[in-house]
Amino acid sequence: MAKEKGHKLVAQNRKARHEYTILDTYECGMVLTGTEVKSLREGRANLTDGYAYISGSEAWIDNVFIPEYAQGTWTNHSARRKRKLLLHRDEIRKLEAKTRETGHTLIPMSLYFKDGRAKLELAVAVGKKxxxxxxxxxxxxxxxxxxxxxxxxxxxxx
Missing domain, CATH: 1.20.5 (Single alpha-helices involved in coiled-coils or other helix-helix interfaces)
Incomplete structure (x- = not known):
């Protein structure tokens, strides 16, 4: 089977550009289970309530809704579990420093497949008045x- 090429958008957080001023964006991978990937390939996800945070030396995303896979069995995932983000150590340090500043937060902007791998666009943002x-x-x-x-x-x- 030929490997997928290109960019396939799964979900976008349109509300984020209205609610926040976007300062910087990062592309990162996510640690997903098989049923999560299958559900994403069906184009099902919601980023609206999601947020990211740095815990220790790891980046995590929480409250992103990836619905259970319809054909999944007892191995199915929970829809709103926290998921680990895959970033370089230097990027995590930069993000941690930026989020320590008052009013700065990490929000997911879009979720997509790039050359067959699930990627998340993460933004450093400041809430708008x-x-x-x-x-x-x-x-x-x-x-x-x-x-x-x-x-x-x-x-x-x-």
């Missing part, structure tokens, strides 16, 4: 309106 969220929405809306106005003007002149 309500007024920051409103300002971001206003800027997005203004950009959309200007793009529409330009498109209308181009249609009239063309």
């Amino acid at each position: 309500l007024y920051d969220k409103r300002q971001a929405l206003r800027e997005k809306q203004d950009k959309r309106e200007t793009a529409r106005a330009i498109a209308r003007a181009n249609r009239r002149s063309g």
